[in-house]
Amino acid sequence: MGDITTEQPIIEIRNLSKHFDDFEALRDITLDVHRSEVLCLIGPSGSGKSTLLRCINFLEAYDGGEVRLEGELIGWKSAGAPPRKPLSGEALRRQRQHIGMVFQQFNLWPHLTALENVAEALIHVKGLPKAEAMTKARAALAKVNLSDKEANFPANLSGGQQQRVAIARAIAMEPSVMLFDEPTSALDPELVGEVLGVMKQMAAEGMTMVVVTHEMGFAAHVADRVAFLEGGRLVTCAPPADIFGREPDDPRVNAFLKTYRERNVV
Amino acid sequence: MGDITTEQPIIEIRNLSKHFDDFEALRDITLDVHRSEVLCLIGPSGSGKSTLLRCINFLEAYDGGEVRLEGELIGWKSAGAPPRKPLSGEALRRQRQHIGMVFQQFNLWPHLTALENVAEALIHVKGLPKAEAMTKARAALAKVNLSDKEANFPANLSGGQQQRVAIARAIAMEPSVMLFDEPTSALDPELVGEVLGVMKQMAAEGMTMVVVTHEMGFAAHVADRVAFLEGGRLVTCAPPADIFGREPDDPRVNAFLKTYRERNVV
């Protein structure tokens, strides 16, 4: 991949669809994400937000359409109609190294301490010497305000602490694209503010981010564009001002935001 | 226990403390919860909110102080200084039947479907006949808008759907006290509204609730009182107006809410 600067979007999603047995989780999604952009995904529970993220780094083998990273097809050996052959494990691994992800359920490794969770990939993927990796991992934990818990196993961390370890694990790798699945769901408002700060900084340093979130305030403040998903379809994708403006064009989006607006006027 | 109406608080917490090894997770907490009250617990990540909830139904054996439900000491055979003897499993079970809980990590049973997760306790605790339990479980799932996913296993549900199953599982049991640990963290704003509705209705029907939440809007709208925890201590406990009023007395609470206020002005 490398650092070629072009006008080409860094992620191109074309007619993406995904089924679970009979259930259609994603349908005909077409969406671009540009370099250094922050794209927020919002939408009702079960609308396919997590599934979309998981398709981008091929944790779900999508069954129709294409996902491209810097022009390169993700996951499948060739574009075109199914049946397609998936890439080899090694090729997939190479692709995924450029894409970081924070999971909705965190997916920490329970037998490793917070610090080890973060350092693992630094040592064994980036190839850093152990001491350097530890320093870097500590810095990442410090960024999310967790220095005092580095020796805890995940089971001995609070929900918000676990989530922060997951964030630290992903950002320490400095990928070119980050996928966040509700990265602040377990965080208190103050921490949300801090994590937000970290993310803004990463965006300023040129990282591309796709963020699933239920915090509209978060989306409004951070996103360059907001995409609204519902029932596996992309309803709209527009700058936050258009979405959160008092009366967005789309009645569905409007309804979705209504209760939120009411409740947050304190 | 029964239905004696008195002025006595339904939950009395006195000088509660809890250690994990050397770490002091709760310190000298004294707090009452009154019948039909909705008490929201807020506070920074790691401040001990989940631990406090878990002490109330003795999932954590607290090591100092007392927790009483309708005057009855929870968990320990006798009040007073440690070492104390814990109650027998059967006595604990009887106490816990009056206290429902929704966990931060949901803790669904992965080998049972959504419906079975909800029906399980109805059959084996309430002793309802299977058909009746199923009807009741379906009604609970419908309340949280999840009728179409009743046959899914938890692994095949989205994060928000899992959380709603957990809520349905707890409310179906109609306990007299409900402990919610961030019950809307994985829900979209619209659903938060709906769950809020369900909770308001339960409150109106006389249920007592203790709700841990990071959604200040939620706390402001639902709570009768809001308790602010930090570093294992109870900083303040007051009606929401006092807490969320433009300048609460306590500077710490003020700082905590600052970023939140800034961000949610959309």
Add this chain to the structure above:
Amino acid sequence: DMLSDIKAKGKIVAATEMHYAPFDILKDGEYQGICHDLFVEVAKELGVEAEFLDLPWQSILPGLEAGKFDFVNAPVTITAERMSRYNFTLPIGNATVALAKKAGDDSIAKPEDIAGKAVGSQKGSAQLEQLKAFSASLATPADVREYVNIDEALADLAAGRIQAVANSAPLMGYAAVQRPGLFEMVMPPFGEPKYFGWVAPGGEDAKTLIAAINDALIKMHEDGRLQAINEKWLGSNPDLPTTMPDVK
């Protein structure tokens, strides 16, 4: 005592390992062999019915002591050490050691030819002792290998790991008859003459039983039944003594 108990019950329960042809054989699901035929006759003489149990060797003696059965009608080589622990009957078979070789092996024509060769025998058997003594008397001793069961020794003979197997003459003869293309007996038997007897529990309680069985055996010697049974299974008469043989 035991004899009157047995007579009162009307039956005697005897255990053996049905795995030592031609004395004890389980063929087509039925117990047969010299010990079977002899003991059926003995039971008749006692005026009781005979009932047989098949047990592996390691549980026969514990079973006898636990009183799970009355008697062991397996061929047990009579030795001094064993006589001190149990009550033996008169000899019921010849236990003198003989060799089997692979059919067509010309290098072994007589027992002495095993010098320097690998010979298998059954662990702990009296025949093994005889073989060892014999081997030591040769210019170059044989390489004596010990097997838990005689089956495995014969299987190793077939596999070519050893050149001969030593065990009681009747057993070696029977093996050669059963697998004529594979095994061949080396004549003659060698070493001291040894005998098989049957075993009752040790102690005074069993003495009358032993006496009654010995009487029956002597009677069968006299009326020719014993010879006929041996003739049937061995094709020859082993010429058994009617008094307890001397054992050192």
Add this chain to the structure above:
Amino acid sequence: MNFSFDVIWHNLPYMLAAARWTLLISVGGMAISLVWGVFLCAARISRGPFLSRIAALYISFFRGVPLLVQLLIFYYMLPHVGLDLPAVAAAILAVGMCSAAYTAEILRGALQTIPRGQTEAALALGIPTLSLWRRILVPQAIRIGLPSLTNELILLVKVSSLASVVGIGELTRISQNITGETYRPLEIYVAAAAIYFLINVILSALGRLAENRLLVG
């Protein structure tokens, strides 16, 4: 070496008849092993120090002493203290009680992978201990431990051959007897192996079937 199918063919009926004993002891032993194993496991991880120590001792004894010796004790020693069991009962009991020690350990291992939160959820709902085990813990422990449990049951089938020491003419014993008469160990043992194989393959198939059923969620 001339492999003789005639010998097998001729003796097969007797071997099959003997296999019925093998089956009876195995199935009886399995039932005891699974049921008793669950209880042992529960006792082993119970908080009561007394119960858990007893269970640990039981497991240590039954895993430590050779089954052969256990059988001899059950059949030959117990009569000395006035408990005289029929041979088949002694065999089934000994095999099952011994196997239960292993089953209990397999389940205990599997139980450790069930996140504590699941038990907490059940406790918070007031689900009784028995239901907790029956509905939540055991099904998941079995799901995870199934391959190891199948291992154990297959071992149990094989170990049923020790029943010969109490005078039961099960498959291995009868095969040995036939060998002693025919001097054809290879043929007879191959045939015996085939019968064991048949029993075990069915067991293994059942295990995989159960595994696929349980491997949901």
Add this chain to the structure above:
Amino acid sequence: MELDLFVRYGPALLSGFGVTILCWIVGSLGGLVLGFALACLYRFGPRPLRWLIQAYVEVIRGTPFMIQLFILYFGGPHFGLLLTPVQAGIASFIIYGSPYFAEIFRSGFNAIPKGQIEAARCVGLSEGRILFRIILPQMLVPTTAPLTNFFIILTKETAILSVVTVPELLYETQTMASETFTFVEPFLVLSLFYWLMVIGTSWLGDKVERRVTRHLRRA
């Protein structure tokens, strides 16, 4: 009980114990490694290989050890494979144990939540690293107990080696039993020695289990 027996047969019994331990350790560790390899191949290999492995597991696991040993030792020479008793014993031990180990490890794979492996892939860990760093340590949580079980079972299977004249413990105790016409003493000795091995194995299993379940213990 005749104590002088133990003096007389002591050296032979001890040497038998040595041989038993040798065969057991080499055989079961070999089986463990082979079993782990089989389980990995089963999980990650192509479909035909999986069938092959499953067939191997069914056949070896489904037939008695004695018969496998018998076929290898007595049948081998007919095909030009002439092994010494100890060689045959160890080889057949490795073969016999491997399918059981493979199945135990397979169950271990099933116990790892998928999300953890997904997280590992996302940060770009290699499959080998995932196997040894993420999967294996957690796999040991449910499998240490069954592995200990099977090591214990194998201690007793060593007794079968006596049929091919491996001079192991049972072989030597049977010598003692048949030469002295005793039965209680040999069984006692046998039980004692096996019990020693079992105690050692349980102790080690316990240690390993404590180590691998460290993260599950609560304050």
